[in-house]
Amino acid sequence: MPELPEVETVARDLRPLLAGRKVVAFWVGEAKLRRPWKRSWSGLMAGLRFGEVRRRGKWLMLPLESRKPTAVAGTLLVHLGMTGQFTVVPADDPWADHTHFVFFLDNQTHLRFRDIRRFGSVEWFPAGQDVDNHLGEKLGPEPLDIPAAPFAEAMRRSKRTLKAILLDQAVVAGVGNIYADEALFRAGLHPKRRGHTLTAAECDRLRTAIETVIARAIESRGSTIRDYVGGSGLRGGFQNEFAVYGRTGEKCVTCAGGIERVVVSGRSSHFCPVCQPAGG
Numbered sequence: 001m002p003e004l005p006e007v008e009t010v011a012r013d014l015r016p017l018l019a020g021r022k023v024v025a026f027w028v029g030e031a032k033l034r035r036p037w038k039r040s041w042s043g044l045m046a047g048l049r050f051g052e053v054r055r056r057g058k059w060l061m062l063p064l065e066s067r068k069p070t071a072v073a074g075t076l077l078v079h080l081g082m083t084g085q086f087t088v089v090p091a092d093d094p095w096a097d098h099t100h101f102v103f104f105l106d107n108q109t110h111l112r113f114r115d116i117r118r119f120g121s122v123e124w125f126p127a128g129q130d131v132d133n134h135l136g137e138k139l140g141p142e143p144l145d146i147p148a149a150p151f152a153e154a155m156r157r158s159k160r161t162l163k164a165i166l167l168d169q170a171v172v173a174g175v176g177n178i179y180a181d182e183a184l185f186r187a188g189l190h191p192k193r194r195g196h197t198l199t200a201a202e203c204d205r206l207r208t209a210i211e212t213v214i215a216r217a218i219e220s221r222g223s224t225i226r227d228y229v230g231g232s233g234l235r236g237g238f239q240n241e242f243a244v245y246g247r248t249g250e251k252c253v254t255c256a257g258g259i260e261r262v263v264v265s266g267r268s269s270h271f272c273p274v275c276q277p278a279g280g
């Protein structure tokens with residue numbers, strides 16, 4: 001599933017490809033995605049121009065502007081779900097299976113949304129419906145900018161496992177299974193440790209580890225496990241740098257012991273039992 005580094009890569013790729021581009025035609029398929037596209041929205045798209053693509057947590061926001069008068073008409077809110085691909089391609093590229101949306105642009109390119117498992121979504125927020133507020137209600141701070149005191153407080157208050165806390169989008173936005181495991185390894189903390197058992201130093205270590213892992217993954221254009229590609233169709237590279245994720249039975253990069261897998265909060269967690277001791 002795309003997490004923040006993957007979605008950030010899509011945003012960075014799409015930004016220059018879409019800025020100022022006009023939608024000349026629009027097509028939407030019949031298959032239902034996780035959240036519905038209303039039929040009445042389809043007629044609004046042609047004639048609008050893309051503004052600057054933004055990202056918040058794992059969500060993409062694509063503002064669209066009308067020309068006369070120049071005003072924001074609304075914002076497309078996009079989630080890639082598990083297998084979503086959101087790319088700008090030449091108009092004559094063959095349409096792949098599972099293509100659900102096509103925005104025909106004024107320079108012989110298409111913005112296409114493809115999603116095999118259909119856990120993704122594309123929604124329209126007309127100007128006046130505040131999409132930032134809509135997201136802000138459920139999303140915590142961005143992982144590259146985590147305020148130290150509220151993060152420590154969230155840990156102190158929680159009897160949940162660290163894995164569950166890191167997956168909670170209200171604590172830190174955009175972290176999923178891969179980067180939670182990688183951050184816990186880097187911080188030397190077992191995924192089953194409880195939030196309230198962390199010392200102040202361990203809290204700081206975890207917060208810094210999240211920032212470091214996410215920043216490094218963005219530099220590598222995210223991780224491609226199965227279907228993920230960036231907005232220009234290129235795969236990610238961070239999967240080659242995983243210390244623990246998906247490496248069950250392989251050697252720990254630090255101590256050469258074996259990486260183990262355990263299910264925490266219903267999710268597979270990969271960790272080194274030596275570098276991430278259960279106690280503490």
Ligand SMILES: [Zn+2]
Pocket residue numbers: 252253254255256257272273274275276
């Ligand atoms: Zn180790």
